[in-house]
Amino acid sequence: MADSHVVTQLLIAHRSGDEGASDRLFSMVYDELRGIAHRQLSFRRPGDTINTTGLVHEAYLKLFDRNDADWNDRVHFFAVTARAMRQILVDQSRAQKAQKRGGTNHRTELSSGVLVADESAVDLLDLEDALEKLNQLNPRLAKIVEMRYFGGMEIQEIAAVLDVSSRTVDRDWHKARSFLYLAISGRSEAPGGR
């Protein structure tokens, strides 16, 4: 199990560009998030919703030594979490798709509406493809989407992680959204209307 001091140490190393530390940190956060999601979900009644922010917050409480770390460490931690979240969700999505091809349709159970958050929900795998393309063009834009969408981070927090102004993040987020929307709507006729 994770030790918050270890996490703090790793975070410091991660911030100073130590790739080994980044990898280890990522996999710790990934495991923790999965574990928490798993636990949360197994106790929810159908009809409940789970929110990613809550999930991330719990991982944060669990993994993170709040005494030793400053605000900056914290937002970096959230950024790592966002990456882990993205990975988990995309993996789940793939698994789900594979299963649908296999014939069992689990959607019936889920179609009560509460689970699928809203009508304009994007197909995660489409989003992932588009995000990868965006990453080729400008990695910073992709990173911003990751932090904002998967990590639920505030513009100001993202700005701190990337060490740019909030205004820049705001502009980039606008651009990235336009790009992704264009990319995804170029695939299916009516974007988001699946």
Add this chain to the structure above:
Amino acid sequence: MRDFSPGRWERVEALYDEALERPAEEREAFLDEACAGNAELKSEVLALLRAGDEAGSFLEGEKPAPVAAVREALHREPPPGSDLVGRHVGPYRIERPIGRGGMGQVYLAVRDDDVFMRWVAVKVIRRGMDSEEILHRFRTEQRILASLAHPNIARLLDGGVTDDGLSYLVMEYVDGQTITEWCRSQNPPLRARLEVFRTICSAVQYAHQNLVVHRDLKPTNILVTADDRPILLDFGIAKVLNPNLPGYQVPMTRTELRVMTPEYASPEQVRGLSVTTASDIYQLGVLLYELLTGVRPHETEGRTRAEIERLVLEREPEKPSTALSRAATVATVPGGGEPGSVARLRRLLAGDLDRIVLMALRKEPSRRYASADRLQEDIRRYLAGLPVEAQSDTWAYRSAKFVRRHPAGVVAAVALTMLLVAVAVLSIRFAVVTGAQADRVAQAARRTEEVRQFLVNLFEAADPAIARGRPITVLELLQEGAATVENDLAGQPDVQAEMLGTIGAVYRRMNLLADAEPFLERALAMRRSLYGERHELVAASLVDLAELRALQSRSEEAEGLHREALAVLRETVPEGASEIGSSLNNLGVVVYEQGRFDEAVPLFEEALAIREKAFGESSREVAETLANLAYAREDRGDLEGAEREYRRAISIQVRLLGDDHPDVLVTRQNLGVLLMNRGDLAAAETIFRQVLDARRRLFGEHSAPAQTTLNLLGRVLQAEGQLDEAEAIFRSVLAAHRADLGDRHYYVGRDLDVLAGLLVERQRWEEAEAAYIEALSIYRETLDGADHPRIVEARSALSKLYASWGRPDRSAAF
């Protein structure tokens, strides 16, 4: 979709940003001009702009859709145990659910393979908690938990894993109501509540003596039977289920899952620090508070978790007698509801009971009751009309309050405190942890905790002032702090002496020993003139100065001061008081460090006896002295006795602190040294590699603790004949010590001494000779007396070297 060309993308972005700055109707014209005929560029930017207009709340919806996917994928598993009723779990048939706790569902079950039926409670652990891990920990804890045979503790009977992989624990079934329900339904009078509470304390004490800490004492874990007998549930379970301390983060109430509010968590649990018996004392304090007033120490209704945590860490709880006003309408108050009863109760609580409760609830573990028994005893004394042990607060709080009254001095004081924290942390990180230093590391760790608390209080008062200030250096702050103490505190010599002593201690911790000296000496002199020779605070100042002398390698003076402090304590505090135990322990360390191992042993033995009584046989203090005793025995040649003490110390420490705690690592390492000295090289190597690994993780690759272990690994490798690796290790440790501590430090001498031994083995005589000579000259500077064992040994090693080398002529020169 269209593929944007990477070569053009940068340009696209720039134009997009610029276009967005303009009103929508001007954008196309702007692009016509800016793209200057590059139609593709223009169309790309336009497509993006259009997409932006259409995108609406794309990706910005409140709940990201992907959440549904996680949910779906993970939802397939049914909740644990939902289908267990009527089935068997091991030999137990599940009858019905009886409750739900943080860890999962609890069932009433019956063992029906016996001749007679036996009712039990079966706790099925929710999925997602690693079953194998839990089972493994259960097996290691089982023997201890199962041996907890006490009429007021529910026995842990069994545990295992169901066919479908859920782990479960089986406990004695208790037919009763939770203690809060009992208060509500019976409305027992004050005395009855206190008697029940005393019984609970005794049960907790019993468990502590058996090395089990509860960690999660709260009303739902305490049932009261029909004949008013309290029974404690889940003793030691928290550790089986969640060994890694974040103590209270054990989630869940009935239907919704959330992280439990920290209402019953001790400050150290909120911080994620080590959970010890002191945390149970704190939780007993919360319980007592609730039994007496019907409310908890901190108002938690409607607050967020973070707010509650802040309260637990920072806010002093109000006195129970005052808190009654919050609870005036609650029927759980003793004698609740009756006219006039609250006023009467307030009179009963004010004074001794207030003090008892607040002492159990102190923020710093070391300032709470030393044991559950002492708490219980104080209640007994209260009931018998005798004076109680609980006293109002002492210096940290007085200082904090002083600062609140004098805002002008606050900035400097805050600075000072920040320093204290920084330095305390540094001293842990960089303390060279060998043998007897274990003691200091442990002390530093404890102090950090206290200082942190002090800091928090100060910050509260000084926030706005700091916000305006520019960044200041550590030394500036310290000097400013000193000036403030001189000027502003002239009228309050007692506080002044305290602060001077603190500043001296800070300098000492920063290793600015010469700067520390005048402050510590003045603090001592002031206290002597204020209080006379025979006073506890004089003893405290003596100890402060003694520690400085020890660091200055002035061991004889250090010893004299420690002896004086001990004599003062023996006259001013009761026989067997914990202060005497600490004093003996510290004196033992100084005596030991002078190489008088025989003399150190009885000092440690006496310290041990006192500490066992004062803190309990399985306390951290006892472990500390045991480790010192082991070290002294070892150096005196009593290897068997030493190994015994080490192992006892380790088992206490692991239990109290967990496997990887810095203190545990110190003791483990020393055991490794002993095994090495006994020739059990393989075992020693294993221990050193473990400790090294843990220390690198905890402190960093090049930290001093890791260096020390590395050194030892080098020595064991040398003994095993792996000379290349050993030499490389020795040289890197030596270089690090030279850089950190300077060329003339004792440790540099030790490193050279060790390296020389290896060089002799490799028959590189001249290098070895140089190393020995340098080591000896450092020893002579830093150790007392030409007959110190290290000096004697190094000299004899050197003459052996000359003999093997065949150069007795050199010996004469030397």
